Amino acid sequence: MLNHHHQSETIPAVALPTTANLNNGATVDGVHTQQPQEYPARQSTHQTLREGTYVGEPSTKGLGGLGGHEKMTFGKWIRIWGIDLLTMAAMGAVGLGVYEARPAPSRSFPIYFTDGQIVYPQFAYPLRHEIVPIWLAALLAFIVPFLFFAIFQIRRRSFWDLTATTMGLLQSLITAAVFQVFLKWLIGGLRPHFLAVCKPNITPELATSGTGFGGIMFDRSVCTGSDDEINDALESFPSGHSTAAGAGFVYLALYFNAQLKVFADYHPAFWKQIVFFAPLLGACLIAGSLTIDEYHNYYDVLAGLFIGTCTAFASFRMVFAAILDFRFNHLLLPRTESLFFRKVAAGTTTRFSYPLGTTGSTLGSNEKPLRSRFGVDAPFSREAGWAPGVPVEGAPGDALPSTNF
Template sequence: MDREHRNPSAATIPDASAHHHVTRQHAPRREPPFTMQSYIRAYWMDYLVMAAMGALGLGIYMLRPAPNRLFPIYFRDGEVVYPEFAYPLRKNIIPIWLAAFLAFTIPFVFFMLAQIRVRSFVDANAATMGVIMSLVTAAVFQVFLKWLIGGLRPHFYAVCKPVIDPSLANAGQGFSGIMVDRSVCTGDDKEINDALESFPSGHSTASWAGLLFLAYYLNGKLKVFANYRPQFWKLVLFFAPILGATLISASLTIDEYHHYYDVIGGSIIGSVVATATYRFQYASLFDYRFNHIPLPRITQTGFRYALGQGSDMEAEVHPATRKAGWGNPDDNVAGAPGDAMWGPAAGLESKLSSHMRQPHQELPI
């Protein structure tokens, strides 16, 4: 009996001088099979925290403004100090409930449309939970700022309805006695509370938290910014939710519900939270090889950013475009044609091994 048959394992032991010819094969790491029980076990804490955050945000929103803010109304000569707070009270062009509704519903509709091509519960769940997390986190952030910092809305004087004799305008506090507090107001108490909480804009926060998340999602699924030049409509579709968020935010300066700095502040909060939340749910923001791949919830199956060694998640979650590798057997679904993840893992390793055996040939990738 020859040596190989006496010791079968010996055939698998590589010679030290030829170690570069051998490619190690790793057993794929698989997530447990999906069941409702396993889903609840994996995500119950996330849902509990989101519910708690929502309750916290609603509770803070219902509170009376924290600071006893001082503000001037008249100079000593009877002239109004800040005309920018003297606009009339008007109805919102877009009510806050509608802004929040659109910030969730529009992304959710696109997530579901993408599943016509993607067909992945993992992706649909990651996107839906991601946009909810973004909206809830941004909302709590902005209501805290409204409660603790706030500011006067452009229609504050119209809501406050102050009763001050201009001849006694210097009877207040501060330099020349022109500073007063809300005790001079005779308007509706709830409207005054709202008019003291101008910064930051809740409309802007919600619209950017939801619609910018959608823009990131569209970029990942359509490969708008990849290693090839896609069709122009994809770029237009990428910017559409950004335009929507801008219009919702800017409308608040038309109906005089917010100042420009309230809008900018809310937009920054929503954008930062949307960016962080998308990266929290997906493997990358702008790396076209990975930015469509939802990250696994189980720590042991964490996504591996390695050449040709994507996790099983990659084989199940596709981009929504064939030119990015979807549905093309010659291209890996984890990236666009010709990128670093091109080719099935085993095939790519075979190409690498072949190239190492023939060092004078160019790498066929």
């Protein structure tokens, strides 16, 4: 009970999302007060395979797990992720088939003006070797993030965390790859070295022997070069290198931000900002190299980075509870069912709850805010109190106050 002589933190009655966890207090100066209970010890939202349990808060309300305390096995892991694995394999096969297909459009292009000058010198660069081959760009976009996911397990120690995060990365890369190969196939464009590999049999004297106004437009039928090289030179838009770099390295940057709390509720060490921007620099270097070896136009590169960034954001949000909200963006969303795994334990939910406590703006000037304590795991960073057992204060209005939705 609270009275005039008790100097404990007195909090006016407000509508809280966690009122079920508060005890009724007394009436002081006509104001009904409530005293918060002791918070339970922080529990992890996922249990590691090393501990022999599924991901999820064990058989409690709030964050649903995969069957509570049931033991994880490889077979169950396959059943949980099986539909995703099959979908990724199917999309990979579709992407490979489209990549090998002949360009769909029949583009027209001018070669010479009537005075013998080349119309588009930006497509007359010589064919060079790629500084970063496409296979290396795709490999780096996967291997580098995966290595950091594995390194961060030194502290997080969760096989489920590693596999779920990696599945999100793969989904980002595969979605971006399929998206861009369809654009290459159906839209495409001329590479900067197109005329060099086309080797048109048109001389300046025949500059007006084509079609269109003035007769200056031609199609690939005038090319005498290698058919494979011509096909490739007609599929410049968008850049596959840039798409892969954006899908992989932007995903890694988001992961760094979430785990290191680069943009959070405190002023972090400068090295964290460097770590956050490092993968973005890597993506820009891979993309920029394509303008040096003249394999892509600048707009091909920008389009590829945009596509990869979009799939990285989408895939990250499908795996984690938030993208930029520092309170939730390190928390894995529950994966409780799939097409091949329908078993959900009693007392669990398939939804993620976003609990919020009240903030200082709702309290008296001499009172500390009531902080919402999440039954969740901490991120990689331990700076500024980001550690197990430490509560996190929520900002007003930017998360749902309900315990389930």
